[in-house]
Amino acid sequence: MVKGKLFRCLLAVPLIAATLLAGAPPASAASLTRIPNFGANPSNLQMHLYVPNTVKPRPAVLVAVHYCTGSGPDFYTNTEFARLADRYGFIVIYPSVTRASKCFDVASPQALRHDGGSDPVGIVSMVRYVLQRYNADAGRVYATGHSSGGMMTNVLLGDYPDVFRAGAAFAGVPFGCFATTNGSEWNSQCANGQIIKSPQQWGNLVRGAYPGYTGLKPRMQLWHGTNDDVLRYPNFGEEIKQWTNVAGIGQTPATTDRPQPNWIRTRYTVGGTVQVEGISVQGGPHNVLVNGMAQYAIDFFGLSR
Numbered sequence: 001m002v003k004g005k006l007f008r009c010l011l012a013v014p015l016i017a018a019t020l021l022a023g024a025p026p027a028s029a030a031s032l033t034r035i036p037n038f039g040a041n042p043s044n045l046q047m048h049l050y051v052p053n054t055v056k057p058r059p060a061v062l063v064a065v066h067y068c069t070g071s072g073p074d075f076y077t078n079t080e081f082a083r084l085a086d087r088y089g090f091i092v093i094y095p096s097v098t099r100a101s102k103c104f105d106v107a108s109p110q111a112l113r114h115d116g117g118s119d120p121v122g123i124v125s126m127v128r129y130v131l132q133r134y135n136a137d138a139g140r141v142y143a144t145g146h147s148s149g150g151m152m153t154n155v156l157l158g159d160y161p162d163v164f165r166a167g168a169a170f171a172g173v174p175f176g177c178f179a180t181t182n183g184s185e186w187n188s189q190c191a192n193g194q195i196i197k198s199p200q201q202w203g204n205l206v207r208g209a210y211p212g213y214t215g216l217k218p219r220m221q222l223w224h225g226t227n228d229d230v231l232r233y234p235n236f237g238e239e240i241k242q243w244t245n246v247a248g249i250g251q252t253p254a255t256t257d258r259p260q261p262n263w264i265r266t267r268y269t270v271g272g273t274v275q276v277e278g279i280s281v282q283g284g285p286h287n288v289l290v291n292g293m294a295q296y297a298i299d300f301f302g303l304s305r
Contacts, residue, residue: 030086032076032094039125043105043118046096047126048072050082051134056089058137060303061130063093063123063164065145065152068103072096075149080294088303091134093126095119106151106173107180107187113159114210119152120159127163142301144168146289147231150223151178154239157218158206166219168297170289171228173235174242176205193234202238203245217247221277221300223293225284240278244268247275259296274300 035047062085066075072094076082085092097104097119110117130136143164145153150172157167158175177190189195207213220243224236244251253266254274262283268276277300281288298304 032073035129038129041122041125043122044098045119045122046072046098048076048094048096049130050076050085050092050094052086052089054089055091055134058135060090060140060142061093061127061136062090062303063095063127063143063156065095065104065143065149067147067149068101070102079289081144084294084298088298090303091130091136093130095123095126101185103148103185104152105185106148106155107178107185109181111155112176112179112209116159120155123156124160124163140165142166142303144170144297145172146170147172147286157220158209161210161213161218162215164218165216166221166301168221168223168300169239170223170293171225171231171286172222172239173231174202174239175209177235177238190235191231193232196234196238197241199241199245199251202242206242206246217275219275219300221279221297223279223281223288225281225286225288227283228286228288230286236278236280240276243276249275
């Protein structure tokens with residue numbers, strides 16, 4: 001582990017609590033529940049679950065993945081996803097890392113393979129637990145996260161395109177970008193935006209995670225601040241290369257607009273469906289997930305309909 005670089009990341013990310021909307025639902029709403037013994041869990045993750053008082057029949061499932069040094073309860077408290085679950089009737093899973101760094105494993109060879117081990121296996125066990133116990137809809141499972149959680153969102157969609165229909169990654173990096181083979185959790189080249197590949201090369205990393213998979217390709221929404229000083233902005237363009245290539249489409253967006261004055265949104269479509277959506281936040285820092293953005297993710301997933 002490159003301890004200085006990792007420590008720098010860890011110092012930067014807790015500031016998210018000051019910039020995220022305190023989105024927890026009011027006291028009269030349902031509460032967050034710790035779930036033990038949810039299935040295969042090779043890296044000893046913890047599972048916290050939010051089930052609204054009223055859920056839709058066959059509810060959708062959202063996995064909301066925390067940042068470094070955070071926890072599932074932190075992400076529940078400091079984001080809007082639980083409040084949106086109350087409004088739209090879906091279920092939210094909040095995984096928690098227990099290793100010392102409180103960062104998700106997005107670097108080991110085990111984490112970058114379908115059923116390879118480490119954190120992705122535990123997270124998918126959480127999903128399967130909810131699908132079984134709550135009669136949830138296996139065709140509507142989604143992932144989102146910030147920083148380490150944004151990186152894990154990329155990993156989950158790469159490892160398990162058969163489980164996750166779409167993702168929204170805030171301040172992440174492409175699948176496989178953080179890969180290491182020496183046990184380190186940190187990849188300075190990737191963090192600094194120095195790993196540049198062709199769309200085909202990035203796409204091959206995803207395809208190699210689950211060889212032989214021929215099913216639906218997950219849709220991806222990507223967010224990044226241009227002034228991100230932890231996971232540098234070039235990673236945003238590399239993510240777009242990767243997921244458009246996985247979808248089999250080119251690098252030219254079908255539309256470009258500005259949902260907010262300092263946002264530039266590009267959309268890449270397949271048959272009229274937005275397959276990849278990128279939102280560049282002009283002047284945005286690493287802690288880019290702020291008030292109102294979660295609604296855009298929920299809209300992208302189709303959970304607000």
